[in-house]
Amino acid sequence: xxxxxPSSRSLAAQVEPDVGNIVFATGGYDHSVKFWHPHDGxxxxxxxxxxxxxxxxxxxxDKRLVAAAAYQQIRMYEVNSSEPSPVYVFEGISKNVTAVxxxxxxxxxxSGGEDATARIWDLRMGGASxxxxxxxxxxxxxxxxxxxxxxATLVVADQSGTIYLWDLSTDHNxxxxxxxxxxxxxxxxxxxxxACENYEVERQRHNKQMYNYT
Numbered sequence: 001x002x003x004x005x006p007s008s009r010s011l012a013a014q015v016e017p018d019v020g021n022i023v024f025a026t027g028g029y030d031h032s033v034k035f036w037h038p039h040d041g042x043x044x045x046x047x048x049x050x051x052x053x054x055x056x057x058x059x060x061x062d063k064r065l066v067a068a069a070a071y072q073q074i075r076m077y078e079v080n081s082s083e084p085s086p087v088y089v090f091e092g093i094s095k096n097v098t099a100v101x102x103x104x105x106x107x108x109x110x111s112g113g114e115d116a117t118a119r120i121w122d123l124r125m126g127g128a129s130x131x132x133x134x135x136x137x138x139x140x141x142x143x144x145x146x147x148x149x150x151x152a153t154l155v156v157a158d159q160s161g162t163i164y165l166w167d168l169s170t171d172h173n174x175x176x177x178x179x180x181x182x183x184x185x186x187x188x189x190x191x192x193x194x195a196c197e198n199y200e201v202e203r204q205r206h207n208k209q210m211y212n213y214t
Contacts, residue, residue, distance in 0.1 A: 024036040024037075024038045025057060025066055026057075027049065027053075027054030027057055027068055028053060028054055029053045029054075030053075031048065031049045031050055031051075031052070031053060031054075032046050032047065032048050032049050032054075033046070033047040033049055033054060033057075033066075033068055033077060034046050034047075045082065046084070047077055047084045047085070047086075048084060049068065049070065049075070051070065051071065051072075051073070052070040052071030052072070052073075052096075053070065053071070054068045054069070054070055055069045055070055055071075055096055055097060055098050056068075056069040056097070056098060056099060056100050057069070058100045058101050058102065059079075060076075060102055060106050061102055061103075061104055061105070061106045062106050063079060064078065064079055064080070065077065065078060065079065065087065066079060067100050067102075067109065068086075069096075069097035069098065069099070069100040069111065069113070070096070070097060071095070071096050071097075072091065072093050072094065072095065072096075072097075073089055073090060073091050073093060073097070074089070074090040074093075074097055074100060074109075074111060074121075075088070075089050075090075076088040076089075076090075090109075090111075090121055090132070091131075092131040092132065093111075093113060093115060093117075093119075094115045095113055095114035095115040095141075096113050096114040097111050097112070097113040097114075098112060098113045098114060098141070098142060098143060098144075099111060099112040099113065099142060099143070099144055099145040100112075100145075101145060101146065101147060103147065103151055104151060105151075106123065107122070107123055107124050108120055108121065108122055108123060109121040109123055110145055110147065110154055111132075111145070112142030112143075112144075112145045112156060113141065113142055114141040114142070115141075116137060116138050116139060116140055116141055116142060116158065117135055117136065117137055117138070117142065118135070118136040118138070118142055118145055118154060118156045118164075118166065119132040119134065119135050119136075120132060120133050120134035120135075120154075120168070121133065134168075136154070136156065136164070136166050136173065138156060138158045138162070138164055139158060139160060139162065140158040140159040140160045140162075141158060141159045142156060142157070142158055142159075143157050143158060143159055144156075144157040145157070152167065152168050152169045153165055153166065153167055153168065154166040154168060160177075161177060162175055162176070162177050163175070163176045163177070164176075
């Protein structure tokens with residue numbers, strides 16, 4: 001993690017700053033993060049993202065920062081700032097970052113991408129060049145990630161249609177193939193959230209065998 005000057009934000013994310021107003025932020029292939037007034041569609045702030053396109057945006061639980069997942073890095077921008085530069089830059093990734101999210105307490109960030117890894121980042125740590133603290137390797141590019149409500153299991157989906165349940169407390173993982181999504185060669189966030197919600201119920205019902213997520 002590299003600390004930079006205070007900054008900005010977003011792909012398509014809505015955040016609610018302390019003032020109570022809705023901030024709408026977008027990012028994409030124009031290599032920028034834009035902030036908009038949702039009531040009139042006026043863009044009032046732009047943060048340039050020259051190194052790559054923005055693949056994914058996610059807001060921190062305290063609504064102060066927005067993470068922009070991109071090629072080989074994740075940038076974090078301050079919501080309530082006029083600075084165009086990011087506050088933090090997370091590096092050490094070899095390919096596109098396609099998924100990013102946060103623990104409820106805001107102390108950790110998780111990510112995944114085309115390098116077929118899921119990563120855990122400790123946001124409490126400073127330093128000029130901070131790398132990820134934990135890494136989980138899968139077989140094909142990561143398409144989606146979500147954190148189970150228990151805050152101890154990361155549900156990771158890869159391009160082959162495989163769902164990985166990574167127990168962060170024990171570092172144990174289980175693999176389950178979704179045949180429906182295997183045929184589509186992709187896995188969507190909706191299905192992952194459904195998996196999170198039904199994880200414990202299905203675990204008991206099937207006694208650690210194949211889970212039915214659909």
